Amino acid sequence: MKEITPRDWDHWPTPAQLSELSKKADGLFHYAVTALHWIEDQIDEHGRACQSWVFNNLTQEGGLGQLEDLYKLVLASFKNIDNPPRNEQRHRARLAGFQHVIGTILVLQEQLTISQIIALLADIPMGNLDVRHFMQQMRSVLIPGTITSFDDAIPQMHKSFRDYIMDRHAPAEFRVLTGHAHFVTARSCMEVIVKAGSRSDVILEYSVQHWYRHLWKAVDGDVTYEDERMWNLFQHMMEEAVVHVWATTYLMDLFIAVAATGWGLLKQHADKDKRQGISRLLRKVKL
Template sequence: MYKVIIQYQISLARHYEDLGLSRFLEDFATPKDWEGMLNAIKDIEKSITQDLSIMNASTLVQIDQTLKKLDGDMERSYQMMNEPKVAQQARLQSFESQYKTECFEGTQVNVLEQIHAWIVSPGPEHMYWLRGMAGTGKSTISRTIATQCLNRKSLPETTCLGGTFFFDQNQGELSAAPYLFPTLCTATADCLPEIRPEICEVNKDHSNILYESLSNQWKHLILEPFLRLESRNSHNRLPKLTLVVVVDGLDECSSGSDGDTVGTILDLITEASQLNSFRLKFLLASRPESHIFTSFDAISRSSTCLRTSELQKIEPSIGFEVPDDDITKFLRTKTRETTERHSNLKTDWPGEKALDGLKRKADGLWIYAATACLFIGDKNLKHANTVEKRLNHLLRENGDVTTPEGTLDAMYLRILKSSVMQSAVPEEMDDIRSLFQNIAGTIVVLCHPLSTSALGALLTSPSCNEIETLLSELGSVISMGNGQDSPIRLAQLSFKDFLVNNKRCIDKNHQVSKEERHSYLLKKCLTTLEETLNQDICGFADYGILQEDVPLNKSRSICQSMSNILVCTGLSI
């Protein structure tokens, strides 16, 4: 009835919008049956009245039960959509991403140009594997490309960012493959709203898709919605689009007990070659670990959908008239920024000899250059002589260290000795060692990063102030973010690898035993549970309340709190 009434009102409004002569000619040529429309409305109203009059009490009860069932179905759908299977931190514009860096201006130009050429290429390669050893800048390049696609910088208007996922083994959901395709699905829906109805239609019979296999998730969340949209777009209502998907850190994706998870993901992504008017292009970055290399090698031998590129160490520029290499450009700019903050430093500090020494120490690795600049140029340093001491500390000879990993380890040791133990007297050594183990040791083994306030509440001792003091001294390797409620994160994964490997970290004061730290955390978590769990934890003051009567948001909040406590030790509920 409402439909007929609206049609009648629209027709009447449009009719009287026209000029009098136009209305007359229109009525003459195609007269409208105004009386018939009114009679139709009256007939529908009469029919509804008759239907309502014959409804008995049982019919109304049945309607009420149906509505309750629908309400329950909607609630379950809401719960499914709000389950933590979408890793918001993996997205480019997440809160955590604001602390991540992009390529320094004027560096990595050749690599960025190669990836741009692949993005705009009409060729069959929809997968690009960027591989390189740790510290060569893979993640920074991935983030830079993602930002350029988001802003369409030097790219066609028909190219956009389809989604990102930055794997990180330090964070539970960012190392788990089941979060990958749901996260990319939500990102593509944001980028291309026209695909949302297709996603809903494909998954109407898959209410548990977030918990199904990787194959089903790929099929129902990514591939089939795009194939359906292509079919519906057969008349080219939408332009041909290229959606670039950036997946970084494949080597940090945890493998399931049932096989090679990364290999499964790569095999599924090859199926994107079925798309025509919509192109999904995947930029994939990782270390060249053997199982990943094997999977890519199999793809390259069986299809033409893959392009590869290997990041090499930056070769240092030699000679005074030779243009600066990328790392030298970076070091020169960052040390200049430090000079501007300290008026007592000479204007040409640190000088070409010191820059050349830092460049040799970096040995072509961005991770060394970036960490060294954070250490030397720490904004918490108030005195220029402390800056000079830190620079000289890094420039000391490493003895027989010749490998990039050895150079990095030597730098980490010097940072730890300068920051943690520099002013300690023998009587304080045990206390400082315990403080370091309880704070830094805990941070490196956590499954999920905690904030300063959360870590202080969990550990009870040391205090939040002691945590902040130690972490401010370790700012070049551990980031506190902004304020006590920001998550504490390792600046580099290699720092964790260094601390937990006693063959690399040869200073026993700083060696971290994962087994000891997990045991320590378990005790702290159990203590927290013992102090937290109690009757009427929801605060209802009614011990007879039924479980189904507990509000969903309250139940979810309590479960999440308990889960956060236990997940610190790798347990789950």
């Protein structure tokens, strides 16, 4: 606690507050670490204003009764869903951004650093969600322990939070569905590929190697693909300059994954144009 408390905050927290915190944590290390990270986040964001309520929120509102309650408290710090939103459109956009970022982290096929994930998710409009600020805000559940560089840190969600956010116990507004997570991640990868140009870096390499794998798993997750942005990207993916970017990976795996996507669309009775779009993309794969 001493490491996260500003030096000029005399007599805070009180011994009684620390004792209550320790008692409620009940020896559960991950619990204590998450709680301390959350307190640190509140200090960074609110300064001295949080002195009067941060411990009360943890110890009186159930924050340390169970891990689920602590996670709800962390989520409420991002978006309090109990109060009616002033702007419904912005409210929905922020929650969609939450599901996009957290979902992508959950389904990544390789470890990426914070800065690399931010680059991958450049398709999230800044007006909807500042991804970097969001990840800083959620670091209590994304990054275990102390780090020397936020940008170079690799998110490592505790299994309990992973299970919670993908389970019915999480508020529906925050719940992450695996199929949808793969879908938005595939879309982000395709956006990187379409805009690659002469770019060559870890994010492009990840996108080229995994866009179709995410797409395939999205089909397995029963995603409906009713998303115009995705179909616009499919059109761009068939441009010759773009084909040269993505057709450098394991073509047999790519062919199978895209074919499975087409089969999934057929089972969903998707319209003819969408099925034909998948067929045209398959013809671009030269085995």
